[in-house]
Amino acid sequence: xxxxxxxxxxxxxxxxxxxxxxxxxxxxxxxxxxxxxxxxxxxxxxxxxxxxxxxxxxxxxxxxxxxxxxxxxxxxxxxxxxxxxxxxxxxxxxxxxxxxxxxxxxxxxxxxxxxxxxxxxxxxxxxxxxxxxxxxxxxxxxxxxxxx
Numbered sequence: 831x832x833x834x835x836x837x838x839x840x841x842x843x844x845x846x847x848x849x850x851x852x853x854x855x856x857x858x859x860x861x862x863x864x865x866x867x868x869x870x871x872x873x874x875x876x877x878x879x880x881x882x883x884x885x886x887x888x889x890x891x892x893x894x895x896x897x898x899x900x901x902x903x904x905x906x907x908x909x910x911x912x913x914x915x916x917x918x919x920x921x922x923x924x925x926x927x928x929x930x931x932x933x934x935x936x937x938x939x940x941x942x943x944x945x946x947x948x949x950x951x952x953x954x955x956x957x958x959x960x961x962x963x964x965x966x967x968x969x970x971x972x973x974x975x976x977x978x
Contacts, residue, residue, distance in 0.1 A: 831856045832869035834877055839865055846877055895963035902938075902960060902968040907931045913976040917953040923974060928958055932970075950974060 831853050835843050839860075843849045848869055851860060860866035867873050909931045912920045925942040932938045940960060947958040956972040 833860055833866040834869050834873055835860075835866050837865050846881065848874075892963055892966065895966045898938075899960075899962055899966055899968035902962075902970055905932075905936060906971040906973055907935060908973045908975060910975050910977045913953055917976070919951050919953070919974070923947065923950040923956075923972070928970075928972065945970075947972075 831851055832848060833851050833856050835845055835847050835849060838844050842851075849866075851866070856866065856868075861868070907928065909923055909927055911923060911927065914920060925945040925947060928945050928947060929940050929942040932940050944961050945958055946961065947956070950956050950972070953974050953976055956974060958970045958972055960968045960970055962968060
């Protein structure tokens with residue numbers, strides 16, 4: 831019996847894959863547990879439609895990430911941190927501080943886990959990398975200043 835898997839099943843197949851399963855396995859295990867549906871024309875069309883919608887949504891997200899990356903490259907974010915004499919910082923600049931500064935200065939909400947920054951221990955100009963989407967990243971200019 832041909833069935834379309836609705837979930838990944840170890841040793842059987844991946845989600846949305848069409849497999850040939852024995853009648854007993856399909857009727858007694860896959861279908862009652864809603865792990866698969868019979869591969870009818872209507873079900874095949876539904877799966878194809880869902881796949882097309884997911885591809886369209888992913889492409890829209892990718893285009894939005896590209897647009898946001900272009901916008902972010904123009905910004906210079908100012909982060910104020912505690913510093914001692916000679917411009918040395920107490921601690922380091924964190925991803926959360928950069929995310930908070932982005933939200934406060936430009937109203938952009940970026941998840942801190944998408945920000946990648948090296949160790950910044952001194953005042954001045956630096957760069958951070960924001961991973962917005964798979965294979966799409968933006969360089970963000972940082973200006974580190976001392977708190978007053």
